[in-house]
Amino acid sequence: KKKLLEIKDLAIHYITVDGVVKAVQDMYLEINEGETLGLVGETGAGKTTTALGIMQLVPDPPGKIISGEVIFEGSNLIGKTQGELRRIRGNEISMIFQDPMTSLNPVMTVGEQIAEVIRLHQNLSTQEALNKANEMLLKVGIPAERAKEYPHQFSGGMRQRVVIAIALACNPKLLIADEPTTALDVTIQAQVLELMKKLKTELNTSMIMITHDLGIVAEVCDKVAIMYAGNVIEYTDKVQLFTSPKHPYTVGLFNSIPDIESDMDRLKPIKGLMPDPTNLPSGCPFHPRCDKAMPICSQRVPKNTEVAPGHFVKCLLYEEGVEK
Numbered sequence: 001k002k003k004l005l006e007i008k009d010l011a012i013h014y015i016t017v018d019g020v021v022k023a024v025q026d027m028y029l030e031i032n033e034g035e036t037l038g039l040v041g042e043t044g045a046g047k048t049t050t051a052l053g054i055m056q057l058v059p060d061p062p063g064k065i066i067s068g069e070v071i072f073e074g075s076n077l078i079g080k081t082q083g084e085l086r087r088i089r090g091n092e093i094s095m096i097f098q099d100p101m102t103s104l105n106p107v108m109t110v111g112e113q114i115a116e117v118i119r120l121h122q123n124l125s126t127q128e129a130l131n132k133a134n135e136m137l138l139k140v141g142i143p144a145e146r147a148k149e150y151p152h153q154f155s156g157g158m159r160q161r162v163v164i165a166i167a168l169a170c171n172p173k174l175l176i177a178d179e180p181t182t183a184l185d186v187t188i189q190a191q192v193l194e195l196m197k198k199l200k201t202e203l204n205t206s207m208i209m210i211t212h213d214l215g216i217v218a219e220v221c222d223k224v225a226i227m228y229a230g231n232v233i234e235y236t237d238k239v240q241l242f243t244s245p246k247h248p249y250t251v252g253l254f255n256s257i258p259d260i261e262s263d264m265d266r267l268k269p270i271k272g273l274m275p276d277p278t279n280l281p282s283g284c285p286f287h288p289r290c291d292k293a294m295p296i297c298s299q300r301v302p303k304n305t306e307v308a309p310g311h312f313v314k315c316l317l318y319e320e321g322v323e324k
């Protein structure tokens with residue numbers, strides 16, 4: 001499979017009055033064409049910052065990309081001009097947010113909104129764009145006659161379908177979905193996920209699914225990156241992660257699901273709280289909460305270690321030369 005996106009050594013900081021927040025550190029990720037990567041973690045782990053870093057939308061200030069490369073189709077997005085980035089966003093990479101209302105214009109009909117995006121990125125007449133908008137609506141399961149309605153006339157699930165239609169209207173190569181179903185109720189959630197899966201396969205789009213929900217990962221992802229305090233602490237393919245999780249935090253996530261079948265959507269957090277992002281613990285940032293912690297864990301920062309082909313873990317238990 002062809003590599004679509006490669007993140008190398010990415011670090012993103014926010015300069016705040018309370019100090020520097022290292023929102024993303026030492027990040028390496030890869031996505032091939034047609035693949036879905038799950039980006040999993042608690043609130044504040046750095047998932048959304050990663051997405052903004054890929055889109056080159058980190059608000060600067062207070063944010064800053066400190067190091068690294070975001071290589072999309074062979075070229076680094078960091079350092080591209082605003083004009084180049086505008087062409088890439090929407091055309092090649094689109095994003096879906098948790099709350100569909102933030103991305104919809106309340107005073108435009110949904111048909112016009114989809115058509116506008118199409119017109120902006122493709123050389124089509126108004127009528128052609130409107131026709132294509134109707135096609136997109138049908139694709140996401142909305143009858144074309146509803147194109148003349150406004151966002152407030154749609155239910156939450158239907159609105160998210162409209163947002164998906166907009167995001168996919170230009171047939172992007174990569175879709176970044178930031179908790180796209182969190183705001184929806186469970187049955188609607190399942191339908192929207194099913195739709196995303198179907199369209200993704202149909203259009204051969206790669207996807208980054210940002211979620212805190214291991215049930216969604218099980219459902220839609222090929223690979224998974226687990227984030228903790230700005231670090232990807234475990235990264236491998238889904239089957240490997242579900243059958244052989246290695247990092248104590250990941251193991252904790254699985255153990256905290258009381259019943260794999262019925263309660264996958266609730267990540268019961270492991271003992272303790274996420275650390276203060278401006279004052280991360282020394283050494284391994286997970287050490288105050290880790291039930292496997294060793295004396296060295298508060299002193300040494302774990303390196304990314306390949307424990308099996310394509311399976312990476314940041315934990316001193318798996319590093320060579322560390323006394324256990």
Ligand code: SF4
Pocket residue numbers: 247248249284285286287288290291292293294297302314315316317
């Ligand atoms: Fe736990 Fe130490 Fe591994 Fe961190 S490095 S996860 S504290 S065992």
